[in-house]
Amino acid sequence: MPKIKIIIADSHFLSRKGLAIVLEENADFTVLSEALSASDLVNHSKFYHPDLIIIDYTSANFSIDNIQQIVKKYPNTHLLAITDMQSNISIAKALNMGVTSHLLKDCDQDELIEAIYKTAKGEKFMCGKIASAVLIDKSSVNEYTCEGLNISDREMEIIKLIAEGLSNKEVADKLFLSTHTVTTHRKNIMNKLGVNNTAGLVLFAVRENLISPNHFLFAGN
Amino acid sequence: MPKIKIIIADSHFLSRKGLAIVLEENADFTVLSEALSASDLVNHSKFYHPDLIIIDYTSANFSIDNIQQIVKKYPNTHLLAITDMQSNISIAKALNMGVTSHLLKDCDQDELIEAIYKTAKGEKFMCGKIASAVLIDKSSVNEYTCEGLNISDREMEIIKLIAEGLSNKEVADKLFLSTHTVTTHRKNIMNKLGVNNTAGLVLFAVRENLISPNHFLFAGN
DNA sequence: TTTAAAATACCTCTTTTTAGGTATTGTCTT
DNA sequence: AAGACAATACCTAAAAAGAGGTATTTTAAA
Numbered sequence: 106m107p108k109i110k111i112i113i114a115d116s117h118f119l120s121r122k123g124l125a126i127v128l129e130e131n132a133d134f135t136v137l138s139e140a141l142s143a144s145d146l147v148n149h150s151k152f153y154h155p156d157l158i159i160i161d162y163t164s165a166n167f168s169i170d171n172i173q174q175i176v177k178k179y180p181n182t183h184l185l186a187i188t189d190m191q192s193n194i195s196i197a198k199a200l201n202m203g204v205t206s207h208l209l210k211d212c213d214q215d216e217l218i219e220a221i222y223k224t225a226k227g228e229k230f231m232c233g234k235i236a237s238a239v240l241i242d243k244s245s246v247n248e249y250t251c252e253g254l255n256i257s258d259r260e261m262e263i264i265k266l267i268a269e270g271l272s273n274k275e276v277a278d279k280l281f282l283s284t285h286t287v288t289t290h291r292k293n294i295m296n297k298l299g300v301n302n303t304a305g306l307v308l309f310a311v312r313e314n315l316i317s318p319n320h321f322l323f324a325g326n
Numbered sequence: 327m328p329k330i331k332i333i334i335a336d337s338h339f340l341s342r343k344g345l346a347i348v349l350e351e352n353a354d355f356t357v358l359s360e361a362l363s364a365s366d367l368v369n370h371s372k373f374y375h376p377d378l379i380i381i382d383y384t385s386a387n388f389s390i391d392n393i394q395q396i397v398k399k400y401p402n403t404h405l406l407a408i409t410d411m412q413s414n415i416s417i418a419k420a421l422n423m424g425v426t427s428h429l430l431k432d433c434d435q436d437e438l439i440e441a442i443y444k445t446a447k448g449e450k451f452m453c454g455k456i457a458s459a460v461l462i463d464k465s466s467v468n469e470y471t472c473e474g475l476n477i478s479d480r481e482m483e484i485i486k487l488i489a490e491g492l493s494n495k496e497v498a499d500k501l502f503l504s505t506h507t508v509t510t511h512r513k514n515i516m517n518k519l520g521v522n523n524t525a526g527l528v529l530f531a532v533r534e535n536l537i538s539p540n541h542f543l544f545a546g547n
Numbered sequence: 548t549t550t551a552a553a554a555t556a557c558c559t560c561t562t563t564t565t566a567g568g569t570a571t572t573g574t575c576t577t
Numbered sequence: 578a579a580g581a582c583a584a585t586a587c588c589t590a591a592a593a594a595g596a597g598g599t600a601t602t603t604t605a606a607a
Contacts, residue, residue, distance in 0.1 A: 117431040118438075119408070123343030165411070165432060187340070190386065210338040211386060217339075257553060270525040272593065285556045292596075293553095300542055301595075302563095304491040307528040311539040318533035321519070321526050478583060493563065506586045513566075514583095522565075523593090 109133055109225045112149050114140040114160040114167065120187075120210065124159060127214060134221065142166035150175060155182055157225045161210075162199060163188045169199055169314070176203030185224045187217075195314055196235055206230040256297060261315060263290045267303065268310035269320060330354055330446045333370050335361040335381040335388065341408075341431065345380060348435060355442065363387035371396060376403055378446045382431075383420060384409045390420055390535070397424030406445040408438075416535055417456060427451040477518060482536060484511045488524065489531035490541060 111134055115121050121139050128134040137153040140146040143166060150158070162169045172184060183205040190209055200207060206224040208216060212232040220230040256264070266276045273291065277284040295301060298309055310316045332355055334345050342360050349355040358374040361367040364387060371379070383390045393405060404426040411430055421428060427445040429437060433453040441451040477485070487497045494512065498505040516522060519530055531537045 117341070117410070118434055119344035119431050120338070120340040121344070122347055122435075123340035123345075126343060126347045189338070210340050213339055214343075255552095259554065268525050268529070270521065270523050272523070274593085282554090283556055285558090286554075288594085289556075290554080291594085295595085298542070300491065302491050302493070303524040303594075304489050304528050305542050307525050308489070308532070308537070308539050308541055311529070311532050316529070318529050320529055321521055476582095480584065495563085503584090504586055506588085507584075509564085510586075511584080512564085516565085524564080 106133065108135040109157055109221065110153065110155045111136050111157045111159060111221070112138050112140055112146070112153060112155045114146045114158055115187075116141050116164040116166045117161070120161060120164070124187075127217060128221075131218065143168060143171045146171060146175065150179055150182065154179065157183050157185060157221065159185045159187060159221075160204075161188050162186060163191065163195075163314075169195065169202065172199060172202040172204055183224045183227055185220055185230075190234065191312075191314075207235045208232045209234055256294065260290055260294050260297075261313070263287060264294060264306055264310050264313075265315040267291065268307045268316045327354065329356040330378055330442065331374065331376045332357050332378045332380060332442070333359050333361055333367070333374060333376040335367045335379055335392075336408075337362050337385040337387045338382070341382060341385070345408075348438060349442075352439065364389060364392045367392060367396065371400055371403065375400065378404050378406060378442065380406045380408060380442075381425075382409050383407060384412065384416075390416065390423065393420060393423040393425055404445045404448055406441055406451075411455065412533075412535075428456045429453045430455055477515065481511055481515050481518075482534070484508060485515060485527055485531050485534075486536040488512070489528045489537040 111128060113121050113124050113128075113136060115124070125136055125139070128136050137155055138149045140149050146158070146160070146167070149155075158175065160167065160171070162171060172186075175182060175184065184203065185206045185208070186199050186204045187208045187210055190211075196207060205227060206220050206229055208220055208230075209232055212234075216232050220232075223230040262280070263276060266279060271279065273284050273287045276282075277287045280287075291306075294306065298305060300306065300309070307316075311318055332349060334342050334349075334357060336342050336345070346357055346360070349357050358376055359370045361370050367379070367381070367388070370376075379396060381388065381392070383392060393407075396403060396405065405424065407420050407425045407428045408431055409428075411432075417428060426448060427441050427450055429441055429451075430453055433455075437451075437453050441453075444451040483501070484497060487500060492500065494505050494508045497503075498508045501508075512527075515527065519526060521527065521530070528537075532539055
């Protein structure tokens with residue numbers, strides 16, 4: 106069997122080092138390169154054509170959108186995501202964007218190895234927490250949703266702007282809508298989320314990575 | 327020279343593995359144990375009396391308050407914190423709580439090694455980003471603040487409750503204050519932070535770890 | 548093609564937030 | 578003892594948010 110050719114994509118030195126050592130210990134794997142940023146990843150993919158990319162799309166200099174870019178360009182390369190625990194919606198998004206498998210950084214070595222073998226062959230693998238987070242029907246591994254929470258794209262857009270501190274009127278102006286429309290969206294969103302004020306909306310926005318807590322450069326920073 | 331005795335405290339498998347391998351490569355270091363939680367850390371510290379604890383106090387099952395607990399009980403043990411990038415205030419808090427040194431997970435191996443040697447001797451070491459974040463006067467390495475941002479404890483308390491979704495009146499009731507007082511605090515806070523609505527307050531609260539983005543268990547999760 | 552859902556817009560009314568002030572008390576520091 | 582700051586409380590008034598509807602149009606799916 107030829108070796109599984111792997112690129113590591115993670116901006117954290119320790120995670121890369123940890124991964125590299127685990128991969129080196131196994132004769133079936135070979136690490137082609139380490140990508141510290143999305144642009145690294147694009148360049149290295151082009152040059153090496155790896156079988157597998159292990160990526161933390163939440164780490165600095167990467168984004169969840171990088172997944173789709175890679176999947177489209179290199180359909181023969183499979184992606185294994187390994188991130189910290191995060192929201193169901195983000196995980197579902199990563200899977201729907203084309204990540205073959207998904208683990209968490211606190212899962213153990215056996216799971217990692219198994220995930221690598223399966224993912225390289227194009228088989229899906231998810232650690233327990235991920236699976237229970239996003240699988241509606243545990244028997245079908247093809248559709249990923251977060252039961253109950255169907256926030257539309259337009260609603261997401263509006264949540265984001267509200268979290269950025271815009272008033273309903275400002276959102277309306279920005280999106281060329283009536284303030285009534287924005288108000289209605291806001292109400293619908295709050296109903297879906299089960300919250301009743303801006304604080305809830307903003308926390309949701311942070312959780313879904315619609316906005317960074319560092320969005321405001323608070324005075325004196 | 328006797329070996330530097332180290333405990334690794336981090337709930338991320340990959341970070342632990344990465345650290346362990348770096349430490350193994352150096353004959354001056356010996357890793358006594360790996361702690362996956364705060365209670366692990368307390369037990370292992372009691373048993374091993376390490377020279378150095380390398381900790382990610384932001385990782386699951388640890389908290390920034392663990393620092394003070396360890397420092398008080400074992401004054402001969404020095405702490406080296408390694409975390410993802412986070413807010414100035416949290417970093418300053420960690421340092422004031424007794425962390426000897428502080429790095430970020432994306433710094434490189436040389437810095438890590440240097441930090442370990444120095445920290446084990448009780449000398450302070452900070453990577454560039456950390457230093458520029460918290461040192462007022464680059465020549466004195468003894469006082470850590472975030473210039474310009476003096477939010478009082480009372481104000482922090484109020485920010486937290488607002489971020490939890492309480493109205494001014496509810497905060498007032500909870501703290502046995504007049505709504506006028508809460509309103510005044512809120513205004514003062516917004517002035518200090520340079521924001522003009524609840525969204526800004528909530529983002530600040532998240533950034534300072536006063537609240538988790540998962541505070542609300544949004545419907546359907 | 549019928550149905551369902553999303554996006555749009557409007558109305559009313561109450562509560563809350565935001566912005567502009569002033570002012571008193573206590574504590575800590577110089 | 579003076580000064581600075583934190584914590585407390587009050588006043589007014591405009592702007593915005595929240596809760597309760599209804600209703601039309603467009604889009605997507607069955």
